[in-house]
Amino acid sequence: MAAKKLCESFSKSFIEEVQRWGCMKQTGVSLRYMMEFGSDPSHRNLLISAQFLHKELPIRIARRAIELESLPYSLSEKPAVLKVRDWYLDSYRDLRSFPEIKDTNDEKDFTQMIKAIKVRHNNVVPMMALGVQQLKKDMDPKIVYEDLDEIDRFLDRFYMSRIGIRMLIGQHVELHNPNPPPHCVGYIHTKMSPLEVARTASEDARAICLREYGSAPNVNIYGDPIFTFPYVPTHLHLMVFELVKNSLRAVQERFMDSDKVAPPIRIIVAGGVEDVTIKVSDEGGGIPRSGLSKIFTYLYSTAKNPMDEDSDLVTANAVTMAGYGYGLPISRLYARYFGGDLQIISMEGYGTDAYLHLSRLGDSQEPLS
Numbered sequence: 560m561a562a563k564k565l566c567e568s569f570s571k572s573f574i575e576e577v578q579r580w581g582c583m584k585q586t587g588v589s590l591r592y593m594m595e596f597g598s599d600p601s602h603r604n605l606l607i608s609a610q611f612l613h614k615e616l617p618i619r620i621a622r623r624a625i626e627l628e629s630l631p632y633s634l635s636e637k638p639a640v641l642k643v644r645d646w647y648l649d650s651y652r653d654l655r656s657f658p659e660i661k662d663t664n665d666e667k668d669f670t671q672m673i674k675a676i677k678v679r680h681n682n683v684v685p686m687m688a689l690g691v692q693q694l695k696k697d698m699d700p701k702i703v704y705e706d707l708d709e710i711d712r713f714l715d716r717f718y719m720s721r722i723g724i725r726m727l728i729g730q731h732v733e734l735h736n737p738n739p740p741p742h743c744v745g746y747i748h749t750k751m752s753p754l755e756v757a758r759t760a761s762e763d764a765r766a767i768c769l770r771e772y773g774s775a776p777n778v779n780i781y782g783d784p785i786f787t788f789p790y791v792p793t794h795l796h797l798m799v800f801e802l803v804k805n806s807l808r809a810v811q812e813r814f815m816d817s818d819k820v821a822p823p824i825r826i827i828v829a830g831g832v833e834d835v836t837i838k839v840s841d842e843g844g845g846i847p848r849s850g851l852s853k854i855f856t857y858l859y860s861t862a863k864n865p866m867d868e869d870s871d872l873v874t875a876n877a878v879t880m881a882g883y884g885y886g887l888p889i890s891r892l893y894a895r896y897f898g899g900d901l902q903i904i905s906m907e908g909y910g911t912d913a914y915l916h917l918s919r920l921g922d923s924q925e926p927l928s
């Protein structure tokens with residue numbers, strides 16, 4: 560059955576409840592708190608964590624479900640967006656119908672349930688991208704849409720919230736692992752080597768470049784190999800992977816038909832007191848200044864979109880060199896989630912420098928809106 564408007568598909572009292580919960584205050588946590596709390600995964604702590612999530616997750620999820628209902632340019636009515644909204648409402652209902660968590664058995668059942676919620680939401684990003692694409696198709700290219708940045712701001716809030724929800728669920732689920740890898744507290748690696756993560760992320764990006772172009776520029780990494788700090792390796796991997804992928808593509812396209820050897824991409828890792836900064840530099844020709852303001856928007860990519868409305872999501876999920884225009888905005892959200900940031904500086908005609916700042920102190924609270 561096709562998804563319908565909220566008021567047509569759900570009872571009035573359910574909608575009112577979602578609205579009430581969506582207005583409640585969200586509670587953010589910091590990386591440091593997650594790490595300290597998770598370092599003692601006793602039954603007592605797992606119970607406290609589950610009780611916190613039982614209250615916190617429906618608040619965060621309800622907030623997003625409501626926002627999904629009131630997007631500009633009828634984005635809310637696109638079938639893909641309605642589907643995402645229904646995933647949020649299903650998860651809200653699962654959480655709210657779960658009884659009070661009193662003991663370890665309840666806690667175990669709750670953990671299974673939130674694990675399933677995380678799986679339900681696996682395809683939210685490509686599904687929303689499909690919705691945005693449906694919107695783009697319907698828009699008259701002659702009209703100047705003043706408020707497209709409203710959609711970008713919404714997607715920033717929406718994806719940031721998703722990062723937080725998945726981090727909280729993943730962290731809780733991982734704390735049940737009886738044999739966690741050394742120095743790991745849930746998703747957090749307390750002695751993560753940024754150099755090591757940059758290396759594996761670069762190799763993964765090069766493998767895709769090789770597959771797509773038949774060759775890949777080298778990536779040289781500089782920095783202290785024994786330097787470590789606490790961070791989430793999967794988050795860093797994703798960010799460096801996206802940046803290196805962009806650089807490889809730019810260099811590859813610039814030097815493809817040239818007899819010159821493609822210049823390597825250079826990654827520099829610097830450990831400061833406040834920040835760890837990772838710079839990814841390429842000589843791929845840079846980005847024109849007129850295009851710079853668009854690179855962090857979700858509606859822009861210079862690559863052909865690999866996902867057509869008619870293609871199924873399995874194909875859409877296959878990693879390609881570029882295409883959704885999501886790499887940079889999503890990477891910036893991951894950086895900001897733990898108090899960092901991402902900046903892109905370009906020299907048109909030469910190349911691009913991406914500065915990825917990660918907060919080393921880990922005490923900034925999740926940004927919630």
Ligand SMILES: Nc1ncnc2c1ncn2[C@@H]1O[C@H](COP(=O)(O)OP(=O)(O)OP(=O)(O)O)[C@@H](O)[C@H]1O
Nearest residue numbers: 805806809854860861881882883884885886887911
């Ligand atoms: N290092 C770079 N050199 C030149 N152009 C770049 C570079 N990085 C980004 N860009 C430009 O910014 C655009 C947006 O990049 P972004 O990573 O957000 O999306 P994408 O690479 O097109 O798609 P994907 O969602 O697969 O990452 C790119 O299409 C490209 O035009």
